[in-house]
Amino acid sequence: MALHFTSEQRLDDGVLERRFTLGEIPGILWTPASASESAPVPLILLGLPTLGLQKMYARLAARARHAAADGFAAATIELPGSGERPRQAAFEQARADLRRAIQAGEPVSDEIIDALILPLVDQAVPEWQATLDALLPLPEIGGPVGYSGGVISIGIRLALRDPRIVAANLFAGSFVPRAMFEEARQVTIPLHVLLQWDDEGNDRQAALDLFDAFGSKEKSLHAHMGGHTGVPQSAGDAAAQFFTRHLT
Amino acid sequence: MALHFTSEQRLDDGVLERRFTLGEIPGILWTPASASESAPVPLILLGLPTLGLQKMYARLAARARHAAADGFAAATIELPGSGERPRQAAFEQARADLRRAIQAGEPVSDEIIDALILPLVDQAVPEWQATLDALLPLPEIGGPVGYSGGVISIGIRLALRDPRIVAANLFAGSFVPRAMFEEARQVTIPLHVLLQWDDEGNDRQAALDLFDAFGSKEKSLHAHMGGHTGVPQSAGDAAAQFFTRHLT
Numbered sequence: 001m002a003l004h005f006t007s008e009q010r011l012d013d014g015v016l017e018r019r020f021t022l023g024e025i026p027g028i029l030w031t032p033a034s035a036s037e038s039a040p041v042p043l044i045l046l047g048l049p050t051l052g053l054q055k056m057y058a059r060l061a062a063r064a065r066h067a068a069a070d071g072f073a074a075a076t077i078e079l080p081g082s083g084e085r086p087r088q089a090a091f092e093q094a095r096a097d098l099r100r101a102i103q104a105g106e107p108v109s110d111e112i113i114d115a116l117i118l119p120l121v122d123q124a125v126p127e128w129q130a131t132l133d134a135l136l137p138l139p140e141i142g143g144p145v146g147y148s149g150g151v152i153s154i155g156i157r158l159a160l161r162d163p164r165i166v167a168a169n170l171f172a173g174s175f176v177p178r179a180m181f182e183e184a185r186q187v188t189i190p191l192h193v194l195l196q197w198d199d200e201g202n203d204r205q206a207a208l209d210l211f212d213a214f215g216s217k218e219k220s221l222h223a224h225m226g227g228h229t230g231v232p233q234s235a236g237d238a239a240a241q242f243f244t245r246h247l248t
Numbered sequence: 249m250a251l252h253f254t255s256e257q258r259l260d261d262g263v264l265e266r267r268f269t270l271g272e273i274p275g276i277l278w279t280p281a282s283a284s285e286s287a288p289v290p291l292i293l294l295g296l297p298t299l300g301l302q303k304m305y306a307r308l309a310a311r312a313r314h315a316a317a318d319g320f321a322a323a324t325i326e327l328p329g330s331g332e333r334p335r336q337a338a339f340e341q342a343r344a345d346l347r348r349a350i351q352a353g354e355p356v357s358d359e360i361i362d363a364l365i366l367p368l369v370d371q372a373v374p375e376w377q378a379t380l381d382a383l384l385p386l387p388e389i390g391g392p393v394g395y396s397g398g399v400i401s402i403g404i405r406l407a408l409r410d411p412r413i414v415a416a417n418l419f420a421g422s423f424v425p426r427a428m429f430e431e432a433r434q435v436t437i438p439l440h441v442l443l444q445w446d447d448e449g450n451d452r453q454a455a456l457d458l459f460d461a462f463g464s465k466e467k468s469l470h471a472h473m474g475g476h477t478g479v480p481q482s483a484g485d486a487a488a489q490f491f492t493r494h495l496t
Contacts (some may be wrong), residue, residue, distance in 0.1 A: 197460070197469070208456065211471070212445070220483070221445070223469040234493065235468070238486055241249070245482065 001025070003134040012169050015068045017061070022134055023218065025082060025127055026053060027077035030064035031140055035073060040142030042247040043135060045128060045158075045165075047075040047150015049174070050091075052083030052118070063148070064234070070240050073141050076130050079151070080123040081103035090119060102201075113175040117153050121180075125157045132164055152210075153180045159187045167246035168192070169239045172221075173199055173228055181213050188216040192236055192242040199228045249273075251382040259305050261317045265309070268395045269383055273375055274301060274332060275325035278312035279388055284495075288390030290495040291383060292445055293376060293406075293413075294324040295398015297422070298368070300331030305364050311396070311484070318488050320495065327399070328371040337366060350449075352478050361423040368427075373405045379413055381415050398460075401428045407435045414442070415494035417487045420455035420469075421447055432461040439467040440490040442483055446478060 001023035008018045014033030019026070035041045044067050044167040049057045053076065064074035081088040094115040101108050128147075135141055145162075148154050153176055159168045160183050169192045191214055195207050211221045224235050249271035256266045262281030264458075267274070274304045283289045292315050301324065312322035323457045328467050329336040341364040349356050378471050393410075395403050396417040401424055408431050417440045426434055439462055459469045 022293070070443075217473060219473055220480075221471040225465060225467055232468075234489065237489070241482065241485070 001134065003128050005029075011061075011065065013065060013068070015065055017064075022077065022127075022131055024085070025077050025131075027075060027131060028053070028060070029073065029075045029135060030061070030068055031073045032068035032071060034071065035140040037139035040140055041071055041073050042144050042146070042243075043073045043132075043141050044148050044247070045131070046074050046144045046148055046245060047155055047171075048076055048079065049150060050079050050082045050095075052094055053078045054083060054239050066236065066240055067243070070244055072146075072243065073135075073153055075131060075135055077127060080120065080127065083160040089116070098122065108175065110178060112180070114177045116189065117151070117175060117177050118152065121153045121157050122150070124154050128154070128158055129162055132162070136164070146246055146247050148239065148243070152176060156184050156187060159189050159191070162244060165189065167243060169194070170240060171231075172210060173202050176204075176206060178191075181210060183212055185215050187215050189216060190242075190246050191216045191220070192239055193219065193221045194231060194239065195221060195223040196228055196230060197223045197225055249378050249382065249485050250385065253277075259309075259313065261313060261316070263313055267314075270325065270375075270379055272333070273325050273379075275323060275379060276301070276308070276312075277321065277323045277383060278309070278316055279321045280316035280319060282319065283388040288388055288395070288449050289319055290392050290491075291321045291323060291380075291389050292394045292396050292491060292495070293379070294322050294396055295403055295419075296327065297322055298327050298330045298343075298396060301326045302331055314488055315491070318492055320394075320491065321378060321383075323383055325375060328368065328375065336361070336367075355427050356423060356425060362425045362427070365423060365425050366427065367397070368399065369401045370407050372399070372402050373409065376402070376406055377410055380410065384412070392495050394495050396487065396491070400424060404432050404435060407437050407439070413437065415491060417442070417490060419479075420458060421450050422452060423451075425459055429458060429461050432458055433463050436485035438466060438490075438494050439464045440487055441467065441469045442479060442487065443469060443471040444476055444478060445471045445473055449476055 004020050005018045005020045016031045020027045067074040075208050078085050080092040097112045144166040145164045146167045147158050149171045151174050155168050155170045158186050167190045172195045193211050224232055251270050253266045253268045265277045266277045305431050315322040329339040345360045392414040393412045394415045395406050395413050397419045399422050400418050403416050403418045415438045420443045441459050472483050
């Protein structure tokens with residue numbers, strides 16, 4: 001897929017923010033002021049939820065600027081069926097089924113979780129890999145690559161499938177299909193896993209089981225109080241230190 | 249109880265290490281080179297297991313030097329019935345019962361855990377408080393106080409009872425009597441809790457339940473791989489940052 005930069009701005013801390021399209025997929029690349037052909041920097045892929053890139057922009061840009069301050073480039077792309085990308089009937093149906101189950105106070109069935117997540121993973125993972133194919137040849141990007149946040153099943157599949165990704169910071173805050181536990185068992189790269197202990201929309205026991213399942217010898221779980229969006233600043237700092245240990 | 253300094257040495261990083269006795273209790277105080285009457289430093293109490301001060305010296309000194317590098321004094325005292333202090337028949341009996349249960353592959357009963365931990369907490373907590381009474385008047389020590397590591401039930405009782413302690417780093421790696429869960433619910437100070445996920449001598453589910461029980465609004469759980477003594481360097485760094493946030 002062809003990479004086209006569509007806009008470019010220099011942020012006040014010197015970070016270069018470039019919007020791009022990769023085929024039909026919108027994305028953003030942030031590089032620290034120091035990044036150059038003679039001093040290429042590692043890359044962190046910033047995962048995001050299905051809320052859409054524009055809605056998440058402020059939080060993504062803050063994470064990217066934190067990464068840039070640590071000497072890393074950061075990049076994100078719009079998920080399939082989200083934001084400005086064409087709606088997909090199957091996703092919309094799964095989201096409607098999820099909302100209906102939650103509003104009715106019913107448990108969210110494995111069928112709903114599978115329909116919501118598995119096709120998303122199947123479509124998104126090759127797109128993130130295509131993003132690496134397109135960005136890693138840039139002279140100011142040197143690798144290795146980390147993956148951080150977003151839909152955890154996408155992170156699991158990427159960590160398992162793409163050897164360019166050497167460390168992942170995963171947020172155990174979304175539904176996980178049972179089939180992903182089998183993939184989690186095969187993951188071996190270092191993992192830093194965040195869990196919001198009282199996340200209203202998350203199954204804590206499933207998150208603990210998933211952490212236990214990961215095959216990585218080096219993995220750590222960091223649970224904090226507060227709801228889904230209440231991850232404290234100190235948790236972000238610790239995740240940043242994790243990448244500094246593994247990407248530099 | 250009277251405080252007597254019995255020896256004093258300056259370590260290679262400038263840290264002043266002073267051994268003391270408090271009544272009959274041996275202890276060690278470490279202060280950073282910078283600590284003075286005009287620049288008093290906060291204090292971290294370094295908890296330890298019942299293995300004894302001399303056996304734990306190297307690890308305690310390493311933790312103290314890390315604390316000193318962050319601008320904190322650190323102090324520890326021998327637990328009752330441990331190290332050079334007089335053996336206590338009831339503790340020895342409880343330890344023998346514990347060893348026998350483990351060797352026989354039996355579950356460790358609530359009775360054994362209570363006999364092992366509750367009298368230790370009852371005796372140790374007033375001794376740690378007496379240590380604060382003795383050390384806080386020193387001109388180079390300014391407070392506030394943090395508690396770190398060791399037997400977690402002692403940390404829970406201290407966090408609950410002594411308002412001079414404003415933050416605690418607890419290691420969920422020892423048996424916890426059911427009665428301590430009720431005290432844990434009443435703790436309100438910020439907590440940083442470490443758990444070794446595959447700690448061979450620890451009950452993981454009990455540790456997760458204990459973390460859930462703590463009443464503190466600000467609490468976080470950090471689980472790492474490796475056995476009881478395998479806490480990684482990065483976990484020590486994160487605990488140090490926790491104290492920097494709460495004691496300065």
